[in-house]
Amino acid sequence: MYVKIETSRLDYFRKKQQHIRSELYQGIVDTITLGETNASNVGKRIILPSSFLGDPRDMRKRYMEAMALVQRYGKPDIFLTMTCNPNWKEITNELHLHEESQNRPDLVARVFRAKLEELKDQLFKRKIFGQVSAYVYVIEHQKRGLPHAHFLIILQKDWKVYAPESFDEIVSAEIPDKNTNLHLHNAVVKHMMHEPCGVLNPTNVCMKKNGCCKSNYPKNYASATTVGNDCFPIYRRSNNGVTVKVRGQNLDNRWVVPYNPYLLATFDCHINVEICSTIKAVKYLYKYIYKGHDRVAFNLISEQNNQQVDEIQQFQSTRWIAPPEAMSRIYGFIINEMYPAVYSLHLHLEDQHPVTFRANDDIINVVNLDRSRKSMLTEFFALNRVDENAKRLLYKEFPEYYVWNQQNKDWTPRKKKTVIGRIVTANPFEGERYYLRILLSHVRGPLSFDDLRTVDGVVAPTFREAATMHGLLQRDSSLEDCLQEASLYQVPSSLRRLFATILVYCNPTNPRELWERFEQDMSANFKPTEDSISNVRTQVLRSISFTIESMGKDINSYHLLDDDICFDEEEFQSREIDDELAVEILEEDIAASQFLNSEQQHVYNAVLEKVFANQNAAFFVDGPGGTGKTFLYRALLATVRSRKLVALATASSGVAASILPGGRTAHSRFKLPLDTDERNTCCVSKQSALANLLRAAKLIIWDEAPMTRKQHIEALDKMLRDINDSDVTFGAKVVVFGGDFRQVLPVVRKGTRQQQVNSSLVYSYLWPTLTKFRLTENMRARLDPIFSDYVLEVGNGMPPNTVDETIRIPNRMLIPYYDDNTSLDHLIEDVFHNIHEYSMNISTMMNRAILTPKNSYVDEINALLIHRLPGEIQRYYSFDETIDASKQSVMEDFLNTLTPNGLPPHELLLKKNCPIMLLRNINPSEGLCNGTRLICRAFDQNVIDAEIAVGHHIGKRVFIPRIPFLLNVDENSGFPFKRTQFPIRLSFAMTINKSQGQTLDCVGIYLPQPVFSHGQLYVALSRAKTSSAVRILIRPVSTEQREKNCTKNIVFIELLTLSCLN
Incomplete structure (x- = not known):
């Protein structure tokens, strides 16, 4: 019956082709896909419009509308699937004798519809998961016949599920206790146990050709809920010995399909509930629920074939309609719904x-x-x-x-x-x-x-x-425009550095043409000699070459040198050494050795004894924040450099490197490999200028070493042995590592706790070879000894402050939680209460910040504060391109809403004198490291004039161009794309990890969800000198926690034990 109804509608569309084409090609509906742009095929295509429910264009339109909800309200929080139960009493009570539910599709369709309305009432009126901002659901009918509904639910901000601990309030993946809840226990056994597969049943329907279950059952046991490597949650599945018999096999918690206990007990059917944790999951789920109806056949038509493409015929030929679906459509039941509606x-x-x-x-x-x-x-x-x-x-x-x-x-x-x-x-x-x-x-x-x-x-x-x-499209001449705008500032040295940056990062199509266009501007501070202008050209190109080489590239790659220009090879080889010897030595650093305490003096003497005796040694200096590690490093560097010897200062982070005179990040200084394969070494050849510098170095300091993976430090060891032709550790050099294992550990993407610990320096073969020193006298303790002791207890995970990774925060440091907006406003006011004055007092503004665990919260706070800072807003939009050009029109709006880790936002809002942070190692030798904080001074469409605000290069003016960022497919976005944008972000707020190495006068700590990694809470607290300089806002994980003033404090005790700190 329904097939006849559908055929009648399709015949109507076949007769209305002229009107349909008018809609399709005049902008009323979405543009046709890339494969339909051939105009000669327009008249040959019989179109099935999106107004026909269920056809491919309708599904694509609904997918686009669902993604519009994500752009407006954020990613979905909950994915729910409810499947019809043919044994519902409402069905079985209406069956005649010897009649089965499959014989009554009308009954199945109507009862399922009633249950669906009841589920919607629970979700959206009774709000069992909280207030809902938006939702989408689709009814799917498969060839097996029984309908099921897929829901994607976006919760309001105050109800979002941030932490894995809160997942457990919504989802369970365990068999309930039979003695305390028999009804729920029976429902789980009946509806939520995955059928035995794998070795228990190799022929089960879920098995793939490789012998694995397509749903990856059985899952692994898990003592707590976490987020897994694939960005999907790993739910708690206790190994408690509880088993149930399913199809003759004993199954335990590893076989439970995640469910919500209340909904399962209420509806008595299969009702799978999952937490959506990342954008990658969103993309998969939206495509899944809009994949269209089941089909049983298809054919391919060559592009050269003149055969008419009949979309209506294709839809009918491959259509499979199950009886319950037919009855649902005859009754006029809604098969999908979206709230709010997308117009x-x-x-x-x-x-x-x-x-x-x-x-x-x-x-x-x-x-x-x-x-x-x-x-x-x-x-x-x-x-x-x-x-x-x-x-x-x-x-x-x-x-x-x-x-x-x-x-x-x-x-x-x-x-x-x-x-x-x-x-x-x-x-x-x-x-x-x-x-x-x-x-x-x-x-x-x-x-x-x-x-x-x-x-x-x-x-x-x-x-x-x-x-x-408007700056919404990238000009073919954008790089030329960038240099033209920068040349107006008439700072030739900065213009040369900018030109080198463009060559290295922006891949111009014709570098020679750019050079010839701006040669005069870049040469303005070189005076021509009597011989010829060619001498000036040589000097300018030499300067550019030095900058390019410091970035790890060779000027010969850009074809700028004429045949008559030749650089002195010896000069190149000695340039890096000369630069290090030219690092300014401050009088206060020279005098620092006279003010060292006994612990610092002991380290100072031990290191310099080895340096001046030309003996090899490797040290590790441990000390919590405030014990004067940086003060000690500066004293060592000044003493060695004052004797015209080379001392290299490096750190794991740009922030820590900027504090040291001549500091560079370890990655840029040693050319560390990007991956962490134990067989890889640093990209330094024995004949390079960098190798000469490393051979000449009498002392190497590496601060914040615990932040670095052991493989990187081992790569340095192998490289130093190689270039020095030595079998001795670190090539017989004197190397001083420093840091605090209480602070954050190396980033192991989606790694487990054990993987993070294993990546640490304490698990390296080098650890036993290091001479360890410990600094315990805290200089800051004199200001607030109680706070200093409290912070150390937090770092050590010592009770009674920490019980089950939960710590109570003293009331004097807390901002009371009322709701997200009110409480966050109070935190901002406490930290930046005179923001109108700070714009004129850069030092005061740069010495205060709000720290938070994730970049999304950083963006939220920065967006609020940039509007409070006085001045006119300057907007810069990124150019976002999908790697697959055919997806550009579909995904462009969605890409604009993404700000993956390490990338600048699509819409960058700036004001004069606002604080910013660099997101790439642009020119480390000039202080432009990943994490360097700067102040915006002036704006043009293609270049930003900024001033370095912290560290050894403070006060230096630099030009920042747009550069391309390529996001790999394995990132959270779910697909690869390129973003071209200025490599900066606002820095009123920053992540806790980025703040490591800084000391601030005022610290706000924003915890809308608990910290998620070892040492994060300790790092956040230890940025301040006293408790009065700390204000903490904790968003309760649950309503029960609101009055407890508690938050999570993750400390890997086993790591501290191995490092001999506990």
């Missing part, structure tokens, strides 16, 4: 909107009708001309505040109902329409098409040019 906004060029009319209408009258000249877009412009509130909105934001009246062709204020907008997609191949969409997505309140093309009073000839002038 698709038309997109068309000027005078190219569709106009509808009857065949016998007078075409002149039709054209002259007022309503014929109106469309969603033209009336958006019209309302902006008369409504000040409308002018503050983007086109895609319009449906949230206004309603489109199709009959009257106008926008009217919205009174109720939550709706969000989405501009229909456009493909880059469409040219101007695609660029129009980019402008509409970023420009607020345009008054007309001409106004949209107007930038700073200049009317651009095309939308593409307007988008480029």
Whole structure:
């Protein structure tokens, strides 16, 4: 019966092809896919429009709308699947004698619909998981017949599940106690146990050809819920010996499908509940629920084939309709729903909107009708001309505040109902329409098409040019523009460094042309000699070459040198040594040796004894924050350098390196390998200038060594042995490592606790060879000894402060928690209470920061504070490109919402004198390391003028260009893409890990979720000198915790024991 109904509708669409093509190609619906852009095939394609529910275009449209919800409200928090139970009483009670549920698809469809409505009532009215911002659900019917519903739920901010501990409040993956909850126990056994597979049943339906279960059962035991390597949660599955018999096999907690106890007990059916933890999971889930109906056949048509492409025939030929699905459609049941509704906004060029009319209408009258000249877009412009509130909105934001009246062709204020907008997609191949969409997505309140093309009073000839002038598209000449803007500042040395940065990081297509264009600007501070201008050119190129070489590249790769220019090889080889010998030695550092305490003096004497005796030695200096490790390093460096000897200062982080005179990150100084294969070594050849420098070094200091993986330190050992032709540890050099194992450990991406500990220096073959010293006298303790002792107890994980990794925070340091917005505002006020004055007092502003565990919270706080800082906002937009060009139109909006770790945001908001942090090692020798903090001084479209605000290079002015960032497919985004943006982010707030190595006058600690790694709470607290300089805001993990003033403190006791600190 339903097949006849569907066929009748499809016949209607077959007869309306001319109208359908008009919609498809005039911007009413989403652009066709990349494979349909061949104009010669347009008339040969019979189109099945998106208005037909369930067809591929409808599914694609709904996928795009679901992704629009993610862009507006964030990633989903919960994925839920409910499957129809054919043994529900409401079904079995209505069956006749000898009748089975499969014989009554009408009954199955109606009962499932009723249960679905009851589930929605539980989720969205009774709010069993909390307040819901948005949701999507889809009813799926497979060939087996029984329907099931997939839900994706986005919770409001105050109800989001951040920490794995809170996952347990929603999801369980264990067999309940039979004695205390028999009903739930029976429901789990009946509905939530994965069928025996693998060695227990190799032929089970879930088995793949490689002999593994496609759902990876049985899972591993887990004593606590965590997030796994694949970004999906690993739920708690206790090894408690509880088993149940399923199909003749004894199964334990490893076979339980995750569920919510309340929903399972209520609905008595298979109801899988999962936590969505990352964007990678989101992409998978959305595609899963919108993958379309089951199909049983397909065929391929060659691109050269002139055969007509009949989408309607393809849909019918491959369609499989189960009886319950047929009954659901006959009854008119909703098969998918989305809240809030997503309103698709038309997109068309000027005078190219569709106009509808009857065949016998007078075409002149039709054209002259007022309503014929109106469309969603033209009336958006019209309302902006008369409504000040409308002018503050983007086109895609319009449906949230206004309603489109199709009959009257106008926008009217919205009174109720939550709706969000989405501009229909456009493909880059469409040219101007695609660029129009980019402008509409970023420009607020345009008054007309001409106004949209107007930038700073200049009317651009095309939308593409307007988008480029707004900084929304990358010019072919963007690198030339960058150098041109920087040249106006008339700082030749900075311009040369900028030019070198562009060569190394931006891969210009014609470096020689750029050089010739700006040679004179880069040469302005070199005076021509009597001989010729060529001497100046040689000096300038030599300067550029030195900078390029310090970045690990060779100037010969860029074809800038003429045949008559030749550099002195010996000069190149000695340049790095000369630079190190030229590092400024401060008088206070020279005098520091006179003020060392007894512990510091002991280390100082032991190290210098080996240095001046030319004997090899390797030391490790341990000391918590405040014990004067940096003071000791500076004294050692000054003493060695004052005798015209080479001493190298390095650190694991850019922040720590910037504090040391001549400091560099260990990665940039030693060319450490990016991966951690134990067989890899540093990229340093024995004939290089760097090798000469390392051979000449009498002392090497590596601060914050515990932050580095052991493989990197071992790579240094192998490299030093190689270039010095020595079998002695570290090539017979004197090396001083320092740090604090209580602080954060090396980052092991998605690694387990044991993997993190194993990556530490204490597990290296080098650890037993190091002479250990410990600094215990805390200089800061004199200011607040009670606080100093408290912080040390936090770092050591000592009771009574820490019980089961939970610690109570003293009330004097706490910001009371009321709700997220109010409490965060109080924290910001406490830390930056005079922000209007700080913009004129850079030192005061740079000595205060809010620390938080994750980058998403950093972005949230920075976004609030940049608006509070006085001044005019400067916006910079990134250029985001999918590696697969065919996905650009579909994924571009989504990419703009992502800010993966280590990447700058799509929309970068800056103001004059705002604090920023560098995100790449741009030019370490000049102080531009990953983590360097700077102050914005001036802006141009393609270059930012900034001043280094901390460390040895404080006060130096630098130019920062846009550079490309390539995100690999294994990152959280789920797919590879390239982002071109300035390599900076605001630094009012920073992650706890990034703050390591700094001492601040005022520290705010924001914990919307607990710390997740060893030493994070200790690092955050130890940035301050006294308890009065610390303010902590803890968001309770659950409502029961609100009055406890407790948070998690993760300390790997086994690591401290191995390092002899505990």
